Amino acid sequence: MKKVLLLGANGQLGSDIKKVFKEDIELICLTRKNFDIAQDEISKLNKYSNIDYIVNTTSYHKTDECEDFPDKSFKVNSSFVYQLAKYSNENDITLFHISTDYVFDGMANEPYKEEDTPNPLNIYGLSKYSGEIAIQNYTKKFFIFRVSSLFGESGASGKGGNFVETMINLAKKDVPLSIISNQYMSPTHTLDIAKAIHYFIKNEIQDFGIFHCCNTGNCSWYEFTAKIFELTEINYPISKTTYEEYKTKALRPKYSVLCNSKINKYYKMPHWEIALKEYTNIKHRKI
Numbered sequence: 001m002k003k004v005l006l007l008g009a010n011g012q013l014g015s016d017i018k019k020v021f022k023e024d025i026e027l028i029c030l031t032r033k034n035f036d037i038a039q040d041e042i043s044k045l046n047k048y049s050n051i052d053y054i055v056n057t058t059s060y061h062k063t064d065e066c067e068d069f070p071d072k073s074f075k076v077n078s079s080f081v082y083q084l085a086k087y088s089n090e091n092d093i094t095l096f097h098i099s100t101d102y103v104f105d106g107m108a109n110e111p112y113k114e115e116d117t118p119n120p121l122n123i124y125g126l127s128k129y130s131g132e133i134a135i136q137n138y139t140k141k142f143f144i145f146r147v148s149s150l151f152g153e154s155g156a157s158g159k160g161g162n163f164v165e166t167m168i169n170l171a172k173k174d175v176p177l178s179i180i181s182n183q184y185m186s187p188t189h190t191l192d193i194a195k196a197i198h199y200f201i202k203n204e205i206q207d208f209g210i211f212h213c214c215n216t217g218n219c220s221w222y223e224f225t226a227k228i229f230e231l232t233e234i235n236y237p238i239s240k241t242t243y244e245e246y247k248t249k250a251l252r253p254k255y256s257v258l259c260n261s262k263i264n265k266y267y268k269m270p271h272w273e274i275a276l277k278e279y280t281n282i283k284h285r286k287i
């Protein structure tokens with residue numbers, strides 16, 4: 001049986017990995033409590049023996065906040081990842097690492113492929129890209145899964161929820177909603193990423209490298225919000241704003257749609273509307 005060390009086990013993606021990895025894989029779950037990646041020595045992992053895979057879902061990813069705390073961003077998203085890459089290589093462990101669509105600058109007009117050149121616009125993206133480079137240069141057996149715009153049952157602990165729940169809560173509180181209609185991305189259910197990682201491990205896929213692991217299709221944040229309300233039967237008005245009008249501290253890519261045809265050859269990622277329906281069925285059965 002494969003032995004897997006999961007970092008970030010209480011996070012949004014980590015929680016779905018725990019759901020998907022059942023008796024067929026031995027999963028050792030680490031949280032900040034038993035291994036603080038910003039403080040603890042990497043050698044603390046030595047107490048776990050015969051590990052086949054490490055899955056790293058940890059991150060500092062409050063995008064606007066990262067602008068004010070570049071040191072912390074690089075510590076968590078780059079320096080630690082460099083240590084982890086070296087550790088994995090020295091111990092012949094295959095490393096699964098989660099990265100982001102924010103490594104791209106959004107200037108493309110067709111979905112980004114794995115071989116497209118990153119050009120991050122913000123500290124978060126830059127620190128994640130630096131982590132990617134460390135992995136590629138310091139370990140041989142690795143998978144970097146770039147994911148985007150996540151929604152999962154537990155909500156992102158690092159962001160205090162996810163976009164779907166934020167929209168539902170704002171509508172319930174009757175807060176006026178003005179949503180960007182000209183910024184495009186690939187919304188992705190963490191349950192599907194968890195299933196893809198599980199497939200790769202169970203089938204001992206050896207095609208190491210970068211994969212874009214997102215749900216199929218894309219939409220604007222406005223279209224995404226409209227679909228959220230449709231599926232949860234919330235009748236609430238949404239007005240449109242633009243990328244240019246909606247100012248945030250950190251610049252974000254205007255277009256960060258990822259092409260997932262490479263991963264689809266191994267594991268078919270469902271369309272985001274199917275994924276969102278599955279999510280709302282799990283999370284909002286009673287609505």
Ligand SMILES: NC(=O)c1ccc[n+]([C@@H]2O[C@H](COP(=O)([O-])OP(=O)(O)OC[C@H]3O[C@@H](n4cnc5c(N)ncnc54)[C@H](OP(=O)(O)O)[C@@H]3O)[C@@H](O)[C@H]2O)c1
Nearest residue numbers: 008011012013032036037038058059100149150156157158
């Ligand atoms: N959420 C998105 O929309 C999105 C988009 C693109 C890429 N991603 C990437 O996807 C991955 C998973 O995201 P997610 O939504 O599952 O995030 P999440 O729920 O915030 O999970 C991240 C995990 O990292 C842990 N962590 C953070 N700092 C730590 C530290 N110093 N020591 C130990 N653990 C620490 C957190 O622990 P605590 O629970 O104790 O804080 C949390 O369990 C991340 O790599 C992120 O960069 C996310």
